[in-house]
Amino acid sequence: MSGVVTSPREVKDALYEQFARVGKATAHPKRLELLDLLLQGERSVEELAAAAHLSMTSASAQLQVLRQARLVATQRAGKRVLYRIADDTVYTLVRAITEVARARLSEVGQTVRAYFHARDSLEPIDAEQLRRRAAAGEVVVLDVRPSAEYAAGHIPGAVSIPLDQLADRIADLPTGTEIVAYCRGPYCVLAAEAVDLLRHARRRARRLQVGFPQWRHAGLPVATGSQIG
């Protein structure tokens, strides 16, 4: 080829170097947690730090790693810097990781297995089924994520009651109609906790098997903004 002397070996190594940078970005539990949070919608560093139980400095550093791997992008908004998922392929990546890890989870983490298997007896409902039953008015859809995430995007018609307020506001929910709670994803604990709480309050409650990011990725309708009242 042209003047540049580049052996195939060097090119190959450079390629894997780039691929590994993406791999490295996903090599830390907190960075995966940050990605999960960002899949709910864009957030400032401060919010992300709080949500992932990280110091400001540490959160910023982790986000830099994600940014350099091009998994996330930034945008200034006044004093704040908003981080967001850079590309739709990132959803696929995070999902691929969790899919591969599923085999591991069933054998390694007794804690984890016990936790989720207990909830699987709660017969989770899938997205298409929920869509039909919600349209028919047969179920109440409950978003138990923090309000900021609800505002950044939610299932149309869903009621927002963040998990930490659920105990106090449980009277707002009907006793007859079945309640379907959802949160961040198939491994998010918020909805599982919510179902527990609701059942103790004698509500008919189930968990949506998927979370909001998967709902959106499936091309299903999404509403934004906070709820009135």
Add this chain to the structure above:
Amino acid sequence: MSGVVTSPREVKDALYEQFARVGKATAHPKRLELLDLLLQGERSVEELAAAAHLSMTSASAQLQVLRQARLVATQRAGKRVLYRIADDTVYTLVRAITEVARARLSEVGQTVRAYFHARDSLEPIDAEQLRRRAAAGEVVVLDVRPSAEYAAGHIPGAVSIPLDQLADRIADLPTGTEIVAYCRGPYCVLAAEAVDLLRHARRRARRLQVGFPQWRHAGLPVATGSQIG
């Protein structure tokens, strides 16, 4: 729940810990190279070490990491230990990583970009198109991967001439019919090199845009064993 005291926080952290183990497994260029090699078919540690330019000890250590993350599985075969991809989801994972990295590649690696963009002027052909034209006898399909990989699985009807023998055996290939070379994947340099070589020998040659793993993953037919003669 039952007697075990496990906070949701602990469960969440344990989960991300498991996910990160998968991420960590993909956080090293050589491990990604090993995965790519294993996507061609199962191999012994010795073969893998040679193919990835690693010492035996180092290759074994890297493979342990992959095995502990359940990306690969092992099987004894006499004195040797054969490694193979553990699950179909691993193909999806590797692919997700390379897809995300593509954005990076076009801006970071001038070397890499120059290398592949030069070849993209060679109008790569896609899998379905190749299948039709090969069935019609319009093209010769050329597998330029090492013989072991060809034996472990190849496109039916493909001729095997490993790249390092191509210069010597170029006379075996027709001058009239178009030749389509393929190798390990969209970023594999073997086929690109082969097309270069063939064109200098005045053959009509193109590169298959995808590699063997993607062909197999698409459910297209696969043949195994070495070729006669």
Add this chain to the structure above:
DNA sequence: CTCTCACTCTAAGAATCCTTAGATTGAGCG
């Protein structure tokens, strides 16, 4: 049984990554 071969394990030094505190930057506000 002993020997060999393919592989794994162990230990140690080198390199990389992570966290933290404190300094710095950059935008908005009075």
Add this chain to the structure above:
DNA sequence: CGCTCAATCTAAGGATTCTTAGAGTGAGAG
């Protein structure tokens, strides 16, 4: 401008990870 606040940068330590050499293991051959 000078102040404040969100975020980033820098430097230092502590913790992982990587590589290498050398010892150990297990299967097959003689």
